Amino acid sequence: MFFYDPTLCLPSSEELPDSDDTPVDNELQDLIPGLLKSILAWLWRDRWDWFFGVDMGIYYDPDLPAIVPDGFLSIGIPRVIDEELRLSYVLWEERRVPTFVLEVVSRRHRGEYSSKKALYAQMGVKYYAIYSSRRRRKPRLEVYELVDQEYHLLTGEPVWLPEVGLGLGRDRGVYQGIEREWLYWYDQSGQRIPTPEERAEQAEAWAEQVRQQAEQERQRAEQERQRAEQERQRAEQAEIKLQALMDQLQQRGIDPNQL
Numbered sequence: 001m002f003f004y005d006p007t008l009c010l011p012s013s014e015e016l017p018d019s020d021d022t023p024v025d026n027e028l029q030d031l032i033p034g035l036l037k038s039i040l041a042w043l044w045r046d047r048w049d050w051f052f053g054v055d056m057g058i059y060y061d062p063d064l065p066a067i068v069p070d071g072f073l074s075i076g077i078p079r080v081i082d083e084e085l086r087l088s089y090v091l092w093e094e095r096r097v098p099t100f101v102l103e104v105v106s107r108r109h110r111g112e113y114s115s116k117k118a119l120y121a122q123m124g125v126k127y128y129a130i131y132s133s134r135r136r137r138k139p140r141l142e143v144y145e146l147v148d149q150e151y152h153l154l155t156g157e158p159v160w161l162p163e164v165g166l167g168l169g170r171d172r173g174v175y176q177g178i179e180r181e182w183l184y185w186y187d188q189s190g191q192r193i194p195t196p197e198e199r200a201e202q203a204e205a206w207a208e209q210v211r212q213q214a215e216q217e218r219q220r221a222e223q224e225r226q227r228a229e230q231e232r233q234r235a236e237q238a239e240i241k242l243q244a245l246m247d248q249l250q251q252r253g254i255d256p257n258q259l
Contacts, residue, residue: 033071
């Protein structure tokens with residue numbers, strides 16, 4: 001039987017450009033998704049069925065250029081293909097639409113609230129998040145869920161994403177030495193997942209606490225040893241004095257055992 005797969009005629013990720021040479025508008029568009037990716041890399045370190053792309057092109061139509069979100073998460077695909085890693089994300093190769101897409105708004109909008117939103121809905125992206133630290137009258141973080149091919153704004157924060165198994169929300173923290181508001185992953189109880197840097201600091205603090213406790217135990221043991229040595233010396237001195245007294249009594253003709 002003849003089997004025809006039309007996707008085999010489409011260009012592969014090796015044949016498609018992996019960069020349009022267009023830089024991100026600001027540093028946050030790299031750092032914010034990078035932080036989310038670093039948290040997942042530790043949290044899901046034993047899982048190999050996910051991929052998080054940062055500033056990577058998604059090819060959704062062979063006749064159109066790739067769309068490049070600031071960050072996206074796909075679940076149910078190999079985390080690593082080979083040593084060269086992914087050049088881009090090609091839907092007809094991956095055969096899975098990203099579950100989550102993140103756009104970080106720069107000084108000028110690039111269609112995050114309009115054209116990109118419509119395209120991600122058309123692609124079938126389940127969750128679409130937009131973050132803008134410059135917003136004052138509207139929420140800085142908006143998370144949409146795709147229902148019947150339309151995005152619906154989710155309420156509350158952190159926002160729970162069942163298909164991801166994590167929540168998304170904001171908090172102040174320090175990342176790469178920079179203190180500001182960042183996006184973080186949260187567990188189902190609403191607790192923020194620590195970053196690798198925070199885990200390292202916690203581990204260092206715990207190790208220092210253990211070292212201090214060990215030092216205190218060593219000092220207590222040394223004090224006990226010194227007290228025991230002092231008691232031994234006092235006992236020896238008392239024995240010497242007693243023996244001297246008995247010698248004196250014997251010299252005077254007195255039997256100490258008869259006393």
